[in-house]
Amino acid sequence: MRAIIFDFFGTLTDPDAESDRLGTFAATAAILGVPADRFRAAMVESFGQRTVGAFGGTRDTLLAMARSCGVEPGEARLAAAVDTHRAGAELVRRPRAEAVRVLKELRGHGYALGLISDCSSELCEAWAGTPYAELIDAPVFSWQEGYRKPDPRLYATACERLGVPAAQCWFVGDGGSREHDGARRAGMRPVLVTNAAYPAARDLRTDPDSYVPDDRVDDLGGLPALLGHH
CATH class of the missing domain: 1.10.150 (DNA polymerase; domain 1)
Incomplete structure (x- = not known):
């Protein structure tokens, strides 16, 4: 991977x-x-x-x-x-507490990092000034591309810009928009972030994914261990 x-x-x-x-x-x-x-x-x-x-x-x-x-x-x-x-x-869009640290750690392990977001104009217009911009190699925004998850073109675009085939990509998300099913169909290996410590956020999810991955972490901080980096 x-x-x-x-x-x-x-x-x-x-x-x-x-x-x-x-x-x-x-x-x-x-x-x-x-x-x-x-x-x-x-x-x-x-x-x-x-x-x-x-x-x-x-x-x-x-x-x-x-x-x-x-x-x-x-x-x-x-x-x-x-x-x-x-x-x-x-x-x-404020970062979760562990986000920047985890992204830096994963880059240190040699992973290329991409993003697929269903978003409106605000995120795209502000992206360069966010703390994520220097850590994400290939951001893919629905607002720019003209289609939403789980459209296979979004996943293909992310792979193309990263220069990595889908079979060698993890997809990490909290569910919704059928994003995990889209990733699976694209040939990626999905990981669910359950956000177990954020029940209110889960209650706001009105479009849960029909496919629940076997690979799961309760928060982003658990991702490196799941991927085999302790």
């Missing part, structure tokens, strides 16, 4: 941060002048479209969401909403 490909949210990020997502929507809604419940519903309902780039970048996405709620924000209000929304997205 030569490479490890990670999911992002709930795997490399703090699982508890997922509970902050709806609160960040409320802050953005307040700046836009949109009722919080209507904006939240628009964001949730548009998730599939947002994660494949249907609305463009963050500015254009927020404008589309505001208009869908019957509000036409001026440029100053829209710019302020973008700033607020990006700040909220930064909160949601």
Whole structure:
């Protein structure tokens, strides 16, 4: 095995941060002048479209969401909403405590590291400034590629950019979006991060994977041992 490909949210990020997502929507809604419940519903309902780039970048996405709620924000209000929304997205993507340490350790063991994330524009626009960017050799974002997990093209793209065949790749994620089944079908060896210490995060998972891997760790810190590095 030569490479490890990670999911992002709930795997490399703090699982508890997922509970902050709806609160960040409320802050953005307040700046836009949109009722919080209507904006939240628009964001949730548009998730599939947002994660494949249907609305463009963050500015254009927020404008589309505001208009869908019957509000036409001026440029100053829209710019302020973008700033607020990006700040909220930064909160949601904060690293889990052991993430950077584990990534550095695995790189030290010679693995190439990749990423496949179902994400909207905020992560792509901010990626270069995150602590993950210098540690991930091949990030693959649904928003840029135009399709979501478990689309086989995402897995193939990650392998191509890493220069490693799927059979020599681990895929590590917390489940959802049928990501493990997609990895298995692509020829990778999936690992489930159960997030056993984060029951609230598990309760937020509305799209559990139909396939549960045999290889499992309760937290990211257990991954090196699972892979044979003690």
